[in-house]
Amino acid sequence: MFNRTTLLVLAAALAAGLGLLAARFAFAPQTTHAPPMKAVHLIDPPRAVPAFSLRQSDGTPLVPGELKGHWTLVFLGFTHCPDLCPTTLAELARAQKQWESLPETTRPRVLFVSVDPDRDTPDRVGEYAHAFHRDTIAATADVPTLExxxxxxxxxxxxxxxxxxxxxxAYAVDHSATLVALDPDGRMAGIVQPPLDAGAIASDFTQLTKAAP
Incomplete structure (x- = not known):
């Protein structure tokens, strides 16, 4: 069970993590090889992401190689989220509709990762995410893997x-509202911070996709 002290520690850790994330990228230089961005704050050079293995909604593993070849927006959340998650996924769905004309082989992707595996089975996460947009990749894992x-x-x-x-x-899960952008090589290449603008996100990732070698 949680007590008040534990809750305060967790809240402080979450706030600190978000603060460090914002500080890390707020003044990060925009890469000189990309067009000006409206929503995404690019970092240069991109940062390698350690190997991971999540479980997709269809039961298959999601490993870094699955994301290569596409720009991918990663969002953490959970299906019982009362406001932030549905609002974010709805805005991302609007962006996804705007880039549907891009070739499927290079089209940007949205990855929704549930951080509530006790209640969110892989198929439940998929059902939830696909209600917003059918192309969203949905995944989860056990807590240590998610951490x-x-x-x-x-x-x-x-x-x-x-x-x-x-x-x-009836618990909740506090989580980052920031989105992380992975480049076509699967590296952490930028962040998108709220408030989200579907048009700006769609414009940025369409440009990035077309500029990719």
């Missing part, structure tokens, strides 16, 4: 206990 993956891309999450008079499974 390693989140850290590798500069994101954080922490389970928050339910109210004293609420059921044990």
């Amino acid at each position: 390693r993956f989140a850290r590798s891309v500069g994101l954080v999450f922490a389970k928050s206990p339910p109210a004293a008079d609420a059921p044990a499974d």
